[in-house]
Amino acid sequence: MFNKKNGLLSVEEGGEPVISIITNDFDDGDCYINEKDLKEDLPILPLRNTVIFPGTSMPISIARKKSLKLIKAVNRQKGKYVGLVCQKEAENEDPDMNDLYSIGVIGEIIRVIELPDDENVTVIFQGKKRFRLTELTQADPYLKGHFEIKETTPVQKADTEYKALMDSIRDLMIQMLRMYGEPPKEFIQRLKSDLVSPLLVNYCCANLPVSGAEKQSLLDVDDDKERAYRLLVVLNRETQMMEMKLNIQMKTREELNQQQKEYFLQQQIKTIQDELGGNPQQADVDDLWLRAEKKKWSGDVAKVFEKEIHKLERLHPQSPDYSTQFTYLETLLDLPWGEYTKDNFNLKNAQKVLDQDHFGLEKVKERIIEHLAVLKLKGDLKSPIICLYGPPGVGKTSLGKSIAKALNRNYVRVSFGGLHDESEIRGHRRTYIGAMPGRIIQNIQKVGSSNPVFVLDEIDKIGNDFKGDPSSALLEVLDPEQNFAFHDNYLNIDYDLSKVMFIATANNLSTISQPLLDRMELIDVSGYIIEEKVEIARRHLIPKQLENHGLNKDVIEIPKKTLEKIVENYTRESGVRELDKKVAKIMRKVARKVASEEVYKKIxxxxxxxxxxxxxxxxxxxxxxxxxxxVVTGLAWTSVGGEILFIETSLSKGKGGKLTLTGNLGDVMKESAVLALEYIRSHNNVLSIDEKVFDNWNVHVHVPEGAIPKDGPSAGITMITSLASAFTQRKVKANLAMTGEITLRGKVLPVGGIREKILAAKRAGIKEIILCKENRKNIEEIKPLYLKGLTFHYVDDITQVLDIALLKEKVKHPLNLDIKEEKQEKGN
Known part of the structure; x- marks a missing residue:
């Protein structure tokens, strides 16, 4: 740093200070040596991390015994010249020739300063000439050696480039000095007074804040101009480094000042709060303790709570961890540990509530009543995991509310549609920013009891990605053998879910994983027939929409016939959601008429x-x-219920017997068509079909409504019947529909969706239905009301299907498929 008292620039270099003194303006006379005073052997003084340049003066602290002996011996002589050479390794106490740099500077002892209480001696040297040390001739009592003077190549006075070079060096040197502190004005003036003297370069080199090795590399340069170039490079580098350090220090100082300011303000706030009546942090902690005393949790949970609240007490309120810890403790306290609502065991009341809220759905109601009966007798029962599956709009979700009402339990619903993060089920670990419990614990916390009716809506629409598989995380939740100790990552404590009555809803079971299906009791909630929809509209939908639109029940009356027409001609669904929208549309128009005081028909x-x-x-x-x-009528299952479909087969003359399939058919349905044609080819004798027909007629099978994708094996017997009718030109029995899968051997296999298919057949006016014998059990489970007016034919072989479906009578204007007659006509 710069010392204003003595005008010195001191830079710590290793163990010894490097101080350069400016006495006068730079003058070549500073480097004059009386060569008569030089002897053949020059005393050598090794220096640690210090390099003196010609024309500069510098105080050196002498401590080594050999060096002290050298100073005493030379100080008694007339010519007080010493060879000043830098050591390669500063730690070496007794250097030899190999430990010293070869280029040094002959220095003259200007003054020796001895302090009475100090063993060291400070000597002020002035650098004179560079020399090369050729060999050491003496080691004791101090070093001596042969040398040769090293002259430098001077610079021409008219060199304008050198002048510009010196100006740049001077500016950078002054800039760097000012970074250490403001130097005296006379010091700056002396630097500016000299324009092109090489001694200015030497002075700057001596005072650079760089290592001794780098200074030595500057001293080794023989050309003054080259040394100036190298000096400018080093000055540029060091100035930039110094600017960076100063910027970092300024930023650090600003941040520290801000922190100190905030600290003092917080202390003042704390003092004010103490004066006003206490510390709010302590008040929060006391409130947590009071709430914890009322909790019915187990001893393990109490231990965790005590440990965590003690951790909170040790945290500073302004710490980021404080709010995280406080939120965690509040979550623990908000959960209903051991708090249960009392179940209503009145079975008649439960049946009444379920009947009031939902028309039909007998299986579901029966299951709930059974659960209540066992609970009433036993007093304790692990809640079942019920899965209601069926088409949209049939009341699966709303059933949860009715069940909660019947049991007198709290109700909570979570939609899993589109869920794809496992943490949504199990929660996030507290190490993450914004961590929170999973949806299960969140809703238990919200509902305030540990035995609610918990509806897991749209469980079949759970996705999965790189964040995990939520359906796998649900396995623990929905397993009665595991959920008594459900582990949420955020809580990190087991929570008992065994008293929660979980009710899952789904539209399609095929997308639910098999392990999850095994843990649930599946109840099919099928679509409604027209009569049921009319009753639902009359009992529930119309009163609800009248209330929603601010209308009295005397304002409009919709008879059953009108409701039937709405169901048949304005909706196409298994449930009643679309019907609800149509009723709402009617009520809006009625509301407008009432508000406008228009005359309208009330019936x-x-x-x-x-x-x-x-x-x-x-x-x-x-x-x-x-x-x-x-043309044959088939029965199909869709996500919105059952439908009938028509399979049409036409024949056209052509070689090769080409089969064409149209109507947006899936792979399985296409395979059924190929299978059906192959069966008829192989059993042509049974149907009295000439085998040559297959080679001379192309077959085209079409299923109408080509924009709708169709797939599945249940149209197998319909395909065979359609092909057989086309090849034999025999009529198909009137008002007949069929469904069933086929095999190449001619067996008829059972299919699913029987209830929906029967409802579709009734809507279309079908009177007879052909089914596989194994589907008889499905028919027996259906209420007789749905089967009224239908006749069922149970078969197990394709020949039985054809016997029932095909009449002996042929259609009007049948195709001439008699190959023999065609040949005879051609012969005639």
Whole structure:
């Protein structure tokens, strides 16, 4: 640093200070040596991390015994010249020739300063000439050696480039000095007074804050101009480094000042709060302790709470961890540990509530009543995991509310549609920013009891990605053998879910993993028939929409016939969601008439529907008759219920017997068509079909409504019947539909969705249905009301299907498929 008292620039270099003194303006006379005073052997003084340049003066602290002896011996001589050479390794106490740099500077002793209480001696040297040390001739009592003077190559006075070089060096040197502290004005003036003297370069080199090795490399340069170039490079580098250090220090100082300011402000706030009546942090902690005393949790949970609250007491309120810890403790206290609502065991009341809220759904109601009965007798029962599956809009979700009402339990619902992060189930660990419990614990906390009715909605629509598989995380939740100790990552404590009654809902079981299905009791909630939809609309939908639109029940009356028409012509669904929208649309128009005081009919007839709902949106899938060969009615299951579909087969002349399939068919349905054709080819004798027909007629199978994808094996017997009718030109029995899978051997296999398919058949006016014998059990489970007016044929072989379906009578204008007659005609 710069010392204003003595005008010295001192830079710590290793163990010894490097101080350069400016006495006068730079003058070449500073480097004059009286060569008569130089002897053949020059005393050598090794220096640690210090390099003296010609023309500069510097105080050196002498401590080594050999060096002290050298100073005493030379100080008594007339010519007080010493060879000043830098050591390569500063730690070496007794250097030899190999430990010293070869280039040094002959220095003259200007003054020796001895302090009475100090063993060291400070000597002020002035650098004179560079020399090369050729060899050491004496080691004791101090070093001596042969030398040769090293002259430098001077710079021409007219060299303008050198002058510009010196200006740059001077500016950078002054800039760097000012970074250490403001030097005296006379010091700056002396630096500016000399324009091109090489001694200015030497002075700057001596005072650079760099290592001794780098200074030595500057001293080794023989050309003054080259040394100036190298000096400028080092000055540029060091100035930039110094600027960076100063910037970092300024930023650090600003941050420290801000922290100190905040600390003092917090202390003042704390003092004010103490004066006003206490520390809010302690008040929060005391409140947590009071709430904990009322909790019914186990001893293990109490230990965890005590440990965590003691941790909170040790944290500073302004620490980021304080709010995280406080939130965690509040979550523990908000959970209903051991708190249960009392179940209502009145079975008649439960049945009444379920019947009031939902029409039909007998299986579900029966299961709930059974659960209540066992709970009443036993007093304790692990809650079942029920999964209600079926098409949309049939009341699966709303059943949860009714069950909660019947049991007198709290109700909570979570939708899992689109969920793809496992942490949504198990929670996030507290190490993450914004961590929170999973949805299960969150909703238990919200509902305030440990035995609610918990509806897991749309469980079949759970996704998975790189964040984990939520359906696998649900295995623990939905397993009665495990969920008494459910582990949430955020809580990190086991929580008992065994008293929670979980009710899952799904539209499609095929997307649910098999382990999850095994843990649930599956209850099929199928679609409604027209009569049921009418009753649901009359009992529930119309009163609800009247209330939603601010209307009295005397304002409008919708008879059953009108409701049937709405169901048939304005909705196409298994549930009643679309029907609810249509009723709401009617109520909006009625509300407008009432508000406008218009005259309108208070009893809505069928002919009034066009005014309220517009043109008919759907026409019922009606049976189309049996006037054409190859057209057969099949039954299909869709996500919105059952439908009938028509399979049409036509023949056209052509070589090769090409089979064409159209109607947006899936792979399984295409395979059924190929299988059906192959069966008819192999059993042509049974149907009295000439085998040459297959080679001379192309087959085209089409399923109408080509925009709708269709797949599945249940159209197998329908395909065979359609092909057989086309090849034999025999009529298909009127008002007949069928469903079943086929094998190459001619066996008929069972299929699913029987209830929905039967409802679709009734809507279309079908009278007879062909099914596999194994599907008889499905028919027996259906209420007789749904089967009224239907006749069932149970088969196990394709020949039985064809015997029932194909009549002996042929269609009008049948195709001439008699190959022999065609040949005879050609011969004639």
């Amino acid at each position: 809505m007839e069928v002919e009034d529907l066009h005014e309220y709902l517009g043109a008919v949106e759907y026409t019922r899938d009606q049976y189309q008759g049996n006037g054409y060969a190859g």
